[in-house]
Amino acid sequence: MNETEILALLQKYQKGTLSNEDKDKLDAWYLHKASNSNGQLSEYELQDSYEYLKSKLPLKYETKVVSLWPRVAVAASIALLLGTGIFYFTKPKEQIIQVVEKPQEIAPGGNRGILTLSNGKQIVLADISAKDTIAKEGEKEEVTIKMNANGVITYIVNPDADASKNDANSFNTLSTPTGGQYNIVLADGTKVYLNSVSSIKYPTQFNGDQRMVELEGEAYFEVAKNKNKPFRVKSGNHAIEVLGTHFNVNAYNNESVVKTTLLEGSVAITYKNQKAILKPGQQSNVSDNFNKIAIREVDTEAAIAWKNGRFKFDNANLKTVMKQLERWYGIKVEYRGDVSDVRFNGGTFMNKNLSEVLKVLELSNIKFKVEGKTIIVYP
Template sequence: MKETEFLELLQKYQNGTLSDEDRDKLDAWYLHKASNTNSQLNEYELEDSYQYLKSTLPLQQETKVIGLWSRIAVAASIVVLLGAGIFYVTAPTEQPVEVVAKPKEIAPGGNRGILTLSNGKQIVLSDISAKDTIAKEGQENEVTIKMSADGVITYVVNPNAVEEKNGEDAFNTLSTPIGGQYNIVLADGTKVFLNAVSSIKYPTQFNGDQRIVELEGEAYFEVAKNKNQPFIVKSADQAIKVLGTHFNVHAYDNEPIIKTTLLEGSVAVTYQNQKTILKPGQQSNVTANSNKITVREVDTEAAIAWKNGRFKFDNADLKSVMKQLERWYGIKVEYRGDVSDVRFNGGTFRNKNLSEVLKVLELSNIKFKVEGKTIIVYP
């Protein structure tokens, strides 16, 4: 850093216009100079240089530099005395300077996924540019897998292809990593929005009298209507049967409750020997330690907020909120104290850095400490 630039930074500090980035430059410059010299200013020389600095760069509000002085007084003396033709460098041994690094921002997730074909070949979707055909499936390549300009995967069945006679379907799997999400249109026209750390297994074309897919994690479905071919979503021990409707399934293996939320139409939820029909605005909950299906009215916008690029919390408990952040930002969460009674309402956008999301959550009197990619939560 040039001496003139250093003086400009000091002037900015006095004016209250010093940015965090400039503050870091100031500290780094001082540490560099202090660590590369054996010389020191004694207390009298330091005071003289400080007085000289004040006369050169008037500090009308001395209280504004008191907090900074312990960290940069020596560096200021270096610059001024260099300009006067005198070379003194100091680093007071009795009060070592410690620079606290600004935590690195943790960025949000985005469109990332892995497509596994029936032959086991994997295509990393984030590594390929948008193009038309990315693969073909079937013995006669009767199914074409395409990617649209906005990154949506679609399956197109050749209407002139001869249907396979052995009755065996070819299956593909779309999966998303931590911090990933992806959209797909199945061969029947059903749209699937896959959330982070999720996977869906499906046939490349739907033969037979049912359309069956298997889900792990979370997905939102807009099922193409077909009265003659019911659409079935299997997740753990639960099965959802629909003819054509919009619904969300939340079925992560590290969470105790499978939640199915209906937005329009109707779905039949089956769990073990129980069955229930959901109406729009309702959500079914099933747990491994119960054979009952509980149904309640919910805020459907909160259930599918992730699909619309938002975090939206409707009386959500803290740990379920933090699990969403773990999957989207790739962080680890540790708890220091009892947070079981903390609930959240409101929300923010998923395209924000983690620090901005935590600021929103702190409005509920929860404290967060960021250590690398570990978030420590205090009640």
């Protein structure tokens, strides 16, 4: 019998459909192989034979299986190895004890942040209880920093404070680690939603003729209206000026393009010597690689999906998608092949374990291998 016929008989044996005639053929073949096996295989030959057999037989193997039997207990010849293989898939529980190593799940991020006060003191916000007073700022402690019942940082300015005084040193910084997000209400009532691996520096109260904050990373702003005091967001050479509006800024250091997406109102984008006005539904793209500020229509829901607890991809390239996962799950991504033409549309929830998110992405015929906190991507 040739190899194809033998494998066909083995498949029938596994399914329990082997006829008496075929069983006689299989027994005869097995006895012939056993009687003609008069040599011992070396450890390396044995391993090669085992791997070859495993690839040919119709067996179902769990990934990362560790056998408790030592190698010396494995058959010392290819005939006995074949015999063991036949027995393996008919009576696995009686012959082999297996321990299956289940890959450790990588959990999603959550509400995590660090507040740095004007005196340099750092406060881990996970250690603060809701409704607690975090600190007081100003020479006369005219600003109270609290955490409200929803875990949002709020700044409450004493109404009797001298608003004409400009305390240049009274700045705070809110930062988020990998897998962290945090919300804050500034002293003027502006709401800021800070994404992972981001930071925002701001004054504890807005004195003077403008409201200026500095951003690294990504944040969504709901700016309190004040026609007499424009609100400005500065990120490197890029600046955004508004009076009262809702917009998202994506300005990560490891991203080549700074993206500002407008949902409501109007904003002015300034970059070097250029200026552009955005309308709702538009996004500006700024980069050292561009000659001018690029403006395009976008799906605003995709731009702020992170704020609403979702990953949403609108024709996003694979590396952009994986950078989001790196920041949220604290993973490292490696690529084994060209993935430049892979695009994604759709999404999923950010509260899922990484394995569930990768299953969604695999629908686009991309394969992932998880090795600890490293994700290997295969096109």
